[in-house]
Amino acid sequence: MxxxxxxxxxxxxxxxxxxxxxxxxxxxxxxxxxxxxxxxxxxxxxxxxxxxxxxxxxxxxxxxxxxxxxxxxxxxxxxxxxxxxxxxxxxxxxxxxxxxxxxxxxxxxxxxxxxxxxxxxxxxxxxxxxxxxxxxxxxxxxxxxxxxxxxxxxxxxxxxxxxxxxxxxxxxSNKNFQLDTHLNPYKMTDDEKKFSFSFRKTNFIENNVILKINSKEDISKQKIENHFRDLCLNEIYNKHSNLELRDLLDLRYKYSENYIDLLINTLKNNLSKEEVYRLVFGIEINEIDFHKRPLSKFKKDIINELLNIK
Incomplete structure:
Protein backbone atom coordinates (compact mmCIF):
# COMPACT_ATOMS: atom_id res chain seq x y z
CA MET A 1 0.00 0.00 0.00
CA SER A 173 -14.97 -5.30 -5.55
CA ASN A 174 -17.54 -4.26 -2.92
CA LYS A 175 -15.54 -5.29 0.15
CA ASN A 176 -16.44 -3.00 3.01
CA PHE A 177 -13.36 -0.90 3.76
CA GLN A 178 -13.59 1.57 6.65
CA LEU A 179 -11.06 3.97 8.15
CA ASP A 180 -10.84 1.93 11.34
CA THR A 181 -10.39 -1.42 9.58
CA HIS A 182 -8.18 -0.85 6.52
CA LEU A 183 -5.34 1.32 5.29
CA ASN A 184 -6.43 4.47 3.49
CA PRO A 185 -3.71 6.01 1.26
CA TYR A 186 -4.66 9.55 2.32
CA LYS A 187 -4.85 8.74 6.04
CA MET A 188 -1.96 6.41 6.82
CA THR A 189 -0.24 7.24 10.09
CA ASP A 190 3.45 6.64 10.71
CA ASP A 191 2.53 3.58 12.78
CA GLU A 192 0.46 2.19 9.89
CA LYS A 193 3.49 2.43 7.62
CA LYS A 194 5.59 0.20 9.85
CA PHE A 195 5.46 -2.91 7.73
CA SER A 196 8.16 -4.35 5.53
CA PHE A 197 8.77 -7.22 3.16
CA SER A 198 11.15 -9.99 4.11
CA PHE A 199 11.75 -13.63 3.15
CA ARG A 200 12.26 -17.06 4.61
CA LYS A 201 13.77 -20.18 3.13
CA THR A 202 11.28 -22.97 2.39
CA ASN A 203 13.82 -25.46 1.02
CA PHE A 204 17.33 -25.53 -0.40
CA ILE A 205 16.51 -23.39 -3.45
CA GLU A 206 13.17 -21.71 -2.72
CA ASN A 207 12.15 -18.78 -0.54
CA ASN A 208 8.85 -17.24 0.43
CA VAL A 209 8.08 -13.55 0.76
CA ILE A 210 6.80 -12.68 4.22
CA LEU A 211 5.30 -9.55 5.70
CA LYS A 212 6.80 -8.09 8.86
CA ILE A 213 4.59 -5.78 10.91
CA ASN A 214 6.39 -3.60 13.44
CA SER A 215 3.53 -1.31 14.42
CA LYS A 216 3.16 -0.54 18.10
CA GLU A 217 -0.60 -0.08 18.08
CA ASP A 218 -2.89 -3.09 17.74
CA ILE A 219 -5.33 -1.22 15.49
CA SER A 220 -2.50 -0.41 13.06
CA LYS A 221 -1.43 -4.05 12.96
CA GLN A 222 -5.00 -5.14 12.30
CA LYS A 223 -5.46 -2.62 9.49
CA ILE A 224 -2.31 -3.84 7.77
CA GLU A 225 -3.31 -7.48 8.13
CA ASN A 226 -6.84 -6.77 6.87
CA HIS A 227 -5.59 -4.86 3.87
CA PHE A 228 -3.08 -7.49 2.78
CA ARG A 229 -5.59 -10.30 3.35
CA ASP A 230 -8.52 -8.70 1.51
CA LEU A 231 -6.42 -7.72 -1.50
CA CYS A 232 -4.50 -11.03 -1.47
CA LEU A 233 -1.22 -9.11 -1.46
CA ASN A 234 0.65 -11.84 0.39
CA GLU A 235 -0.22 -14.33 -2.34
CA ILE A 236 0.57 -11.82 -5.07
CA TYR A 237 4.00 -10.99 -3.68
CA ASN A 238 4.81 -14.63 -3.10
CA LYS A 239 4.47 -15.15 -6.84
CA HIS A 240 7.53 -12.91 -7.17
CA SER A 241 9.62 -15.25 -5.03
CA ASN A 242 11.10 -16.97 -8.08
CA LEU A 243 11.50 -13.71 -9.97
CA GLU A 244 12.61 -10.45 -8.34
CA LEU A 245 13.35 -11.99 -4.95
CA ARG A 246 15.55 -14.71 -6.43
CA ASP A 247 17.49 -12.13 -8.46
CA LEU A 248 18.24 -10.11 -5.35
CA LEU A 249 19.24 -13.19 -3.36
CA ASP A 250 21.53 -14.30 -6.19
CA LEU A 251 23.34 -10.97 -5.97
CA ARG A 252 23.87 -11.52 -2.27
CA TYR A 253 24.78 -15.21 -2.12
CA LYS A 254 26.40 -16.04 -5.47
CA TYR A 255 28.96 -13.27 -5.37
CA SER A 256 31.21 -11.90 -2.65
CA GLU A 257 29.77 -11.53 0.82
CA ASN A 258 29.31 -7.77 0.54
CA TYR A 259 28.73 -7.58 -3.23
CA ILE A 260 25.57 -5.44 -3.07
CA ASP A 261 27.17 -3.05 -0.61
CA LEU A 262 30.32 -2.85 -2.74
CA LEU A 263 28.32 -2.27 -5.92
CA ILE A 264 26.31 0.53 -4.37
CA ASN A 265 29.30 2.27 -2.77
CA THR A 266 31.38 2.06 -5.95
CA LEU A 267 28.71 3.68 -8.08
CA LYS A 268 27.98 6.30 -5.41
CA ASN A 269 31.29 7.95 -6.29
CA ASN A 270 29.70 9.27 -9.47
CA LEU A 271 25.96 8.94 -8.86
CA SER A 272 23.50 9.85 -6.13
CA LYS A 273 22.10 7.05 -3.97
CA GLU A 274 18.73 7.43 -5.73
CA GLU A 275 20.39 7.11 -9.14
CA VAL A 276 22.32 4.03 -8.06
CA TYR A 277 19.19 2.18 -6.95
CA ARG A 278 17.34 3.26 -10.08
CA LEU A 279 20.18 2.11 -12.36
CA VAL A 280 21.07 -1.15 -10.61
CA PHE A 281 17.71 -2.35 -9.30
CA GLY A 282 15.16 -0.35 -11.32
CA ILE A 283 13.48 1.08 -8.21
CA GLU A 284 12.91 4.31 -6.34
CA ILE A 285 14.03 4.46 -2.70
CA ASN A 286 12.15 7.50 -1.40
CA GLU A 287 8.63 6.80 -0.16
CA ILE A 288 7.13 9.70 -2.10
CA ASP A 289 8.58 8.21 -5.32
CA PHE A 290 7.71 4.53 -4.75
CA HIS A 291 4.81 4.83 -7.20
CA LYS A 292 7.14 5.68 -10.09
CA ARG A 293 8.61 2.16 -10.40
CA PRO A 294 6.92 -1.22 -9.83
CA LEU A 295 7.88 -3.10 -6.65
CA SER A 296 10.00 -0.25 -5.28
CA LYS A 297 8.84 -0.71 -1.69
CA PHE A 298 9.25 -4.50 -1.88
CA LYS A 299 12.74 -4.44 -3.41
CA LYS A 300 14.01 -1.70 -1.13
CA ASP A 301 12.95 -3.68 1.95
CA ILE A 302 14.63 -6.86 0.68
CA ILE A 303 17.83 -5.03 -0.28
CA ASN A 304 18.02 -3.36 3.14
CA GLU A 305 17.73 -6.76 4.79
CA LEU A 306 20.39 -8.30 2.55
CA LEU A 307 22.78 -5.46 3.34
CA ASN A 308 22.43 -6.26 7.05
CA ILE A 309 23.22 -9.96 6.62
CA LYS A 310 26.79 -10.75 7.61
Whole structure:
Protein backbone atom coordinates (compact mmCIF):
# COMPACT_ATOMS: atom_id res chain seq x y z
CA MET A 1 0.00 0.00 0.00
CA UNK A 2 1.39 3.37 -1.06
CA UNK A 3 0.33 6.79 0.16
CA UNK A 4 -1.34 9.74 -1.53
CA UNK A 5 -0.97 13.37 -0.51
CA UNK A 6 -3.90 15.66 0.18
CA UNK A 7 -4.20 18.45 -2.38
CA UNK A 8 -6.86 21.14 -2.14
CA UNK A 9 -5.60 22.47 -5.45
CA UNK A 10 -6.10 19.15 -7.27
CA UNK A 11 -9.47 18.42 -5.68
CA UNK A 12 -10.76 21.87 -6.64
CA UNK A 13 -9.48 21.48 -10.20
CA UNK A 14 -11.28 18.17 -10.37
CA UNK A 15 -14.51 19.76 -9.16
CA UNK A 16 -14.26 22.62 -11.65
CA UNK A 17 -13.66 20.14 -14.46
CA UNK A 18 -16.76 18.03 -13.77
CA UNK A 19 -19.29 20.46 -12.29
CA UNK A 20 -20.86 21.30 -15.65
CA UNK A 21 -21.48 17.61 -16.26
CA UNK A 22 -23.61 17.53 -13.11
CA UNK A 23 -25.53 20.80 -13.17
CA UNK A 24 -28.03 19.78 -15.87
CA UNK A 25 -29.04 16.65 -13.98
CA UNK A 26 -29.45 18.60 -10.75
CA UNK A 27 -31.82 21.00 -12.52
CA UNK A 28 -33.80 18.06 -13.92
CA UNK A 29 -34.80 16.97 -10.41
CA UNK A 30 -35.28 20.53 -9.12
CA UNK A 31 -32.86 19.99 -6.26
CA UNK A 32 -34.79 17.02 -4.87
CA UNK A 33 -31.60 14.92 -4.90
CA UNK A 34 -28.79 17.21 -3.79
CA UNK A 35 -28.13 20.92 -4.28
CA UNK A 36 -25.12 22.33 -6.16
CA UNK A 37 -23.60 23.40 -2.83
CA UNK A 38 -23.99 19.90 -1.43
CA UNK A 39 -22.51 18.40 -4.59
CA UNK A 40 -19.41 20.55 -4.17
CA UNK A 41 -19.11 19.51 -0.52
CA UNK A 42 -19.43 15.83 -1.46
CA UNK A 43 -16.75 16.06 -4.14
CA UNK A 44 -14.22 17.98 -2.03
CA UNK A 45 -14.71 16.34 1.39
CA UNK A 46 -11.76 14.58 3.06
CA UNK A 47 -11.95 10.81 3.67
CA UNK A 48 -12.76 11.17 7.39
CA UNK A 49 -15.80 13.31 6.52
CA UNK A 50 -17.21 11.32 3.62
CA UNK A 51 -19.28 8.70 5.48
CA UNK A 52 -20.91 11.23 7.80
CA UNK A 53 -21.66 13.46 4.82
CA UNK A 54 -23.24 10.57 2.91
CA UNK A 55 -25.33 9.61 5.95
CA UNK A 56 -26.50 13.17 6.54
CA UNK A 57 -27.58 13.74 2.95
CA UNK A 58 -29.03 10.33 2.10
CA UNK A 59 -31.80 10.73 4.71
CA UNK A 60 -32.78 13.98 3.00
CA UNK A 61 -33.02 12.25 -0.36
CA UNK A 62 -34.71 9.02 0.74
CA UNK A 63 -37.46 9.29 3.34
CA UNK A 64 -37.09 6.91 6.31
CA UNK A 65 -33.71 5.71 5.03
CA UNK A 66 -32.27 2.82 7.04
CA UNK A 67 -28.71 1.62 6.31
CA UNK A 68 -29.32 -2.01 7.27
CA UNK A 69 -32.52 -2.12 5.24
CA UNK A 70 -30.69 -0.51 2.32
CA UNK A 71 -27.90 -3.11 2.41
CA UNK A 72 -30.55 -5.83 2.31
CA UNK A 73 -32.00 -4.10 -0.74
CA UNK A 74 -28.56 -4.15 -2.41
CA UNK A 75 -28.46 -7.95 -2.12
CA UNK A 76 -31.66 -8.33 -4.14
CA UNK A 77 -31.60 -9.23 -7.82
CA UNK A 78 -32.49 -6.53 -10.37
CA UNK A 79 -36.12 -7.58 -10.68
CA UNK A 80 -36.66 -7.58 -6.92
CA UNK A 81 -34.91 -4.23 -6.58
CA UNK A 82 -37.19 -2.68 -9.17
CA UNK A 83 -40.21 -3.59 -7.06
CA UNK A 84 -38.80 -1.68 -4.08
CA UNK A 85 -39.81 1.86 -4.98
CA UNK A 86 -38.61 3.32 -1.66
CA UNK A 87 -34.98 2.79 -2.62
CA UNK A 88 -34.97 1.83 -6.27
CA UNK A 89 -36.29 5.00 -7.88
CA UNK A 90 -34.32 7.34 -5.66
CA UNK A 91 -31.08 5.42 -6.13
CA UNK A 92 -31.62 5.56 -9.89
CA UNK A 93 -31.97 9.33 -9.63
CA UNK A 94 -28.84 9.65 -7.50
CA UNK A 95 -26.91 7.50 -9.96
CA UNK A 96 -28.07 9.66 -12.83
CA UNK A 97 -26.94 12.89 -11.15
CA UNK A 98 -23.67 11.46 -9.80
CA UNK A 99 -23.03 9.06 -12.65
CA UNK A 100 -19.48 7.78 -12.29
CA UNK A 101 -19.29 6.27 -15.79
CA UNK A 102 -20.47 9.47 -17.49
CA UNK A 103 -18.61 11.99 -15.33
CA UNK A 104 -15.34 10.24 -14.48
CA UNK A 105 -15.18 6.74 -15.92
CA UNK A 106 -14.55 7.65 -19.55
CA UNK A 107 -12.34 10.70 -18.91
CA UNK A 108 -8.57 10.97 -18.60
CA UNK A 109 -8.50 14.26 -16.70
CA UNK A 110 -8.38 12.74 -13.21
CA UNK A 111 -5.66 10.28 -14.21
CA UNK A 112 -3.46 13.13 -15.45
CA UNK A 113 -4.23 15.13 -12.33
CA UNK A 114 -3.26 12.33 -9.92
CA UNK A 115 -0.25 11.27 -12.02
CA UNK A 116 0.38 7.94 -10.28
CA UNK A 117 2.61 5.59 -12.26
CA UNK A 118 1.84 2.34 -10.38
CA UNK A 119 -1.08 0.86 -8.49
CA UNK A 120 -1.54 2.41 -5.02
CA UNK A 121 -2.54 -0.95 -3.55
CA UNK A 122 0.11 -3.33 -4.87
CA UNK A 123 2.85 -1.13 -6.41
CA UNK A 124 3.25 -4.05 -8.83
CA UNK A 125 1.50 -2.96 -12.02
CA UNK A 126 2.01 0.23 -13.99
CA UNK A 127 -0.98 2.57 -14.10
CA UNK A 128 0.62 5.13 -16.41
CA UNK A 129 -1.82 7.32 -18.31
CA UNK A 130 -1.38 7.29 -22.08
CA UNK A 131 -3.66 9.34 -24.29
CA UNK A 132 -6.51 11.67 -23.41
CA UNK A 133 -10.30 11.86 -23.62
CA UNK A 134 -10.06 12.23 -27.41
CA UNK A 135 -7.40 9.57 -27.94
CA UNK A 136 -7.93 6.91 -25.30
CA UNK A 137 -5.20 4.30 -24.87
CA UNK A 138 -4.77 3.37 -21.20
CA UNK A 139 -5.27 4.88 -17.78
CA UNK A 140 -5.64 3.54 -14.21
CA UNK A 141 -8.90 2.18 -12.92
CA UNK A 142 -10.40 3.87 -9.86
CA UNK A 143 -11.08 1.93 -6.72
CA UNK A 144 -13.98 3.46 -4.79
CA UNK A 145 -12.45 3.19 -1.35
CA UNK A 146 -15.93 3.59 0.16
CA UNK A 147 -18.14 1.38 -1.98
CA UNK A 148 -20.21 3.40 -4.45
CA UNK A 149 -23.11 0.94 -4.18
CA UNK A 150 -23.24 1.13 -0.38
CA UNK A 151 -22.57 4.89 -0.34
CA UNK A 152 -24.06 6.13 -3.64
CA UNK A 153 -23.47 9.81 -2.90
CA UNK A 154 -19.70 9.24 -2.82
CA UNK A 155 -19.31 7.79 -6.32
CA UNK A 156 -17.43 10.82 -7.69
CA UNK A 157 -15.80 12.19 -4.52
CA UNK A 158 -12.21 13.15 -5.27
CA UNK A 159 -10.69 11.49 -2.18
CA UNK A 160 -12.75 8.35 -2.74
CA UNK A 161 -11.21 7.57 -6.14
CA UNK A 162 -7.98 5.61 -5.70
CA UNK A 163 -5.88 4.95 -8.83
CA UNK A 164 -5.46 1.18 -9.06
CA UNK A 165 -4.58 -1.60 -11.42
CA UNK A 166 -7.34 -3.79 -12.82
CA UNK A 167 -6.36 -6.76 -10.63
CA UNK A 168 -6.60 -4.86 -7.34
CA UNK A 169 -9.76 -3.05 -8.33
CA UNK A 170 -11.50 -6.32 -9.17
CA UNK A 171 -10.17 -7.94 -6.00
CA UNK A 172 -11.53 -5.05 -3.96
CA SER A 173 -14.97 -5.30 -5.55
CA ASN A 174 -17.54 -4.26 -2.92
CA LYS A 175 -15.54 -5.29 0.15
CA ASN A 176 -16.44 -3.00 3.01
CA PHE A 177 -13.36 -0.90 3.76
CA GLN A 178 -13.59 1.57 6.65
CA LEU A 179 -11.06 3.97 8.15
CA ASP A 180 -10.84 1.93 11.34
CA THR A 181 -10.39 -1.42 9.58
CA HIS A 182 -8.18 -0.85 6.52
CA LEU A 183 -5.34 1.32 5.29
CA ASN A 184 -6.43 4.47 3.49
CA PRO A 185 -3.71 6.01 1.26
CA TYR A 186 -4.66 9.55 2.32
CA LYS A 187 -4.85 8.74 6.04
CA MET A 188 -1.96 6.41 6.82
CA THR A 189 -0.24 7.24 10.09
CA ASP A 190 3.45 6.64 10.71
CA ASP A 191 2.53 3.58 12.78
CA GLU A 192 0.46 2.19 9.89
CA LYS A 193 3.49 2.43 7.62
CA LYS A 194 5.59 0.20 9.85
CA PHE A 195 5.46 -2.91 7.73
CA SER A 196 8.16 -4.35 5.53
CA PHE A 197 8.77 -7.22 3.16
CA SER A 198 11.15 -9.99 4.11
CA PHE A 199 11.75 -13.63 3.15
CA ARG A 200 12.26 -17.06 4.61
CA LYS A 201 13.77 -20.18 3.13
CA THR A 202 11.28 -22.97 2.39
CA ASN A 203 13.82 -25.46 1.02
CA PHE A 204 17.33 -25.53 -0.40
CA ILE A 205 16.51 -23.39 -3.45
CA GLU A 206 13.17 -21.71 -2.72
CA ASN A 207 12.15 -18.78 -0.54
CA ASN A 208 8.85 -17.24 0.43
CA VAL A 209 8.08 -13.55 0.76
CA ILE A 210 6.80 -12.68 4.22
CA LEU A 211 5.30 -9.55 5.70
CA LYS A 212 6.80 -8.09 8.86
CA ILE A 213 4.59 -5.78 10.91
CA ASN A 214 6.39 -3.60 13.44
CA SER A 215 3.53 -1.31 14.42
CA LYS A 216 3.16 -0.54 18.10
CA GLU A 217 -0.60 -0.08 18.08
CA ASP A 218 -2.89 -3.09 17.74
CA ILE A 219 -5.33 -1.22 15.49
CA SER A 220 -2.50 -0.41 13.06
CA LYS A 221 -1.43 -4.05 12.96
CA GLN A 222 -5.00 -5.14 12.30
CA LYS A 223 -5.46 -2.62 9.49
CA ILE A 224 -2.31 -3.84 7.77
CA GLU A 225 -3.31 -7.48 8.13
CA ASN A 226 -6.84 -6.77 6.87
CA HIS A 227 -5.59 -4.86 3.87
CA PHE A 228 -3.08 -7.49 2.78
CA ARG A 229 -5.59 -10.30 3.35
CA ASP A 230 -8.52 -8.70 1.51
CA LEU A 231 -6.42 -7.72 -1.50
CA CYS A 232 -4.50 -11.03 -1.47
CA LEU A 233 -1.22 -9.11 -1.46
CA ASN A 234 0.65 -11.84 0.39
CA GLU A 235 -0.22 -14.33 -2.34
CA ILE A 236 0.57 -11.82 -5.07
CA TYR A 237 4.00 -10.99 -3.68
CA ASN A 238 4.81 -14.63 -3.10
CA LYS A 239 4.47 -15.15 -6.84
CA HIS A 240 7.53 -12.91 -7.17
CA SER A 241 9.62 -15.25 -5.03
CA ASN A 242 11.10 -16.97 -8.08
CA LEU A 243 11.50 -13.71 -9.97
CA GLU A 244 12.61 -10.45 -8.34
CA LEU A 245 13.35 -11.99 -4.95
CA ARG A 246 15.55 -14.71 -6.43
CA ASP A 247 17.49 -12.13 -8.46
CA LEU A 248 18.24 -10.11 -5.35
CA LEU A 249 19.24 -13.19 -3.36
CA ASP A 250 21.53 -14.30 -6.19
CA LEU A 251 23.34 -10.97 -5.97
CA ARG A 252 23.87 -11.52 -2.27
CA TYR A 253 24.78 -15.21 -2.12
CA LYS A 254 26.40 -16.04 -5.47
CA TYR A 255 28.96 -13.27 -5.37
CA SER A 256 31.21 -11.90 -2.65
CA GLU A 257 29.77 -11.53 0.82
CA ASN A 258 29.31 -7.77 0.54
CA TYR A 259 28.73 -7.58 -3.23
CA ILE A 260 25.57 -5.44 -3.07
CA ASP A 261 27.17 -3.05 -0.61
CA LEU A 262 30.32 -2.85 -2.74
CA LEU A 263 28.32 -2.27 -5.92
CA ILE A 264 26.31 0.53 -4.37
CA ASN A 265 29.30 2.27 -2.77
CA THR A 266 31.38 2.06 -5.95
CA LEU A 267 28.71 3.68 -8.08
CA LYS A 268 27.98 6.30 -5.41
CA ASN A 269 31.29 7.95 -6.29
CA ASN A 270 29.70 9.27 -9.47
CA LEU A 271 25.96 8.94 -8.86
CA SER A 272 23.50 9.85 -6.13
CA LYS A 273 22.10 7.05 -3.97
CA GLU A 274 18.73 7.43 -5.73
CA GLU A 275 20.39 7.11 -9.14
CA VAL A 276 22.32 4.03 -8.06
CA TYR A 277 19.19 2.18 -6.95
CA ARG A 278 17.34 3.26 -10.08
CA LEU A 279 20.18 2.11 -12.36
CA VAL A 280 21.07 -1.15 -10.61
CA PHE A 281 17.71 -2.35 -9.30
CA GLY A 282 15.16 -0.35 -11.32
CA ILE A 283 13.48 1.08 -8.21
CA GLU A 284 12.91 4.31 -6.34
CA ILE A 285 14.03 4.46 -2.70
CA ASN A 286 12.15 7.50 -1.40
CA GLU A 287 8.63 6.80 -0.16
CA ILE A 288 7.13 9.70 -2.10
CA ASP A 289 8.58 8.21 -5.32
CA PHE A 290 7.71 4.53 -4.75
CA HIS A 291 4.81 4.83 -7.20
CA LYS A 292 7.14 5.68 -10.09
CA ARG A 293 8.61 2.16 -10.40
CA PRO A 294 6.92 -1.22 -9.83
CA LEU A 295 7.88 -3.10 -6.65
CA SER A 296 10.00 -0.25 -5.28
CA LYS A 297 8.84 -0.71 -1.69
CA PHE A 298 9.25 -4.50 -1.88
CA LYS A 299 12.74 -4.44 -3.41
CA LYS A 300 14.01 -1.70 -1.13
CA ASP A 301 12.95 -3.68 1.95
CA ILE A 302 14.63 -6.86 0.68
CA ILE A 303 17.83 -5.03 -0.28
CA ASN A 304 18.02 -3.36 3.14
CA GLU A 305 17.73 -6.76 4.79
CA LEU A 306 20.39 -8.30 2.55
CA LEU A 307 22.78 -5.46 3.34
CA ASN A 308 22.43 -6.26 7.05
CA ILE A 309 23.22 -9.96 6.62
CA LYS A 310 26.79 -10.75 7.61
Missing amino acids: LTLEYSDVKSLRFYNEIKNKISGCIDKYNGSIVSPEEIKEIILANPEDLINLNNQLIVQVIEDFDQNEFETYLKLNKKSRAQNSKYHNKIKEINEVLNYARIVGSDYFLADLLNQATCIHCNRNYTITIGNKNSKIVRPEYDHWFSKSKYPLLSISFYNLIPSCSSCNKKR
